[in-house]
Amino acid sequence: MPIEISDKSIKREFIERVMQLSGQDIYQCFQCGTCGGACPMSxxxxTVPRRIMRMAQLGLEEMVKDCKTFWTCASCHSCTVSCPRGIDVARVMEAIRLLTLRKNVNMVEPSKLPAETVKELPQIALVSCFRKLTS
Ligand code: SF4
Ligand code: SF4
Incomplete structure (x- = not known):
């Protein structure tokens, strides 16, 4: 499906923040799709990581944040070691997560987790989940 763009949807500040927080030049991405092929969570x-990269290059902040891809990302770095342009895609995903979490938006609300789930899950999984998905 083609990505629809209007002048209003382009957020230059979003592009700059993603590049600043990730330390990556997202314009190096030439859309080969290797990252998605290497991703165990795809x-x-x-949306595949390649498409997130394209939306980020275009500054389509709302479109990026409507996706769940960067929350689903397991930070395994397979994409990072596979990218032929040397882009640390995992850091780009992390930067996009941070931009949401810094607005005090939680992807997981700890107080709303069912007691049974909390009891059954390994503690390390919970700690890791809270670190990554809460502000
Ligand atoms: S592997 Fe690298 S260059 Fe290829 S689509 Fe992914 S981020 Fe872009
Ligand atoms: S770091 Fe995230 S996007 Fe990259 S391969 Fe792992 S799960 Fe997929």
Whole structure:
């Protein structure tokens, strides 16, 4: 599906923040799709990492934040070691997560987790989840 763009949807500040926080030049991405092929979570993602990179290059902040891909990302770095342009894609995903979390938006609300789930999950999984998905 083509990405629809209007002048209003382009957020230059978003592009700058993503590059600043990730330390990556997202314009190096030439859309080869290797990152998605290497990603063990791509089957669970609503949009492949390549497409997130394209939306980020275009400054389509709202479109990026409507996706779940950067929350689904397991920070495994497979994409990073596979990218032929040397882009640390995992850091780009992290930067996009941070931009949401810094607005005090939680992806997971700890107080709303069912007691049964909390009891059954390994503590390390919970700690890791809270570190990554809460502000
Ligand atoms: S592997 Fe690198 S260059 Fe290829 S689409 Fe992913 S980020 Fe872009
Ligand atoms: S770091 Fe995230 S996007 Fe990259 S391969 Fe791992 S799960 Fe996929």
């Amino acid at each position: 089957g669970q993602m609503d």
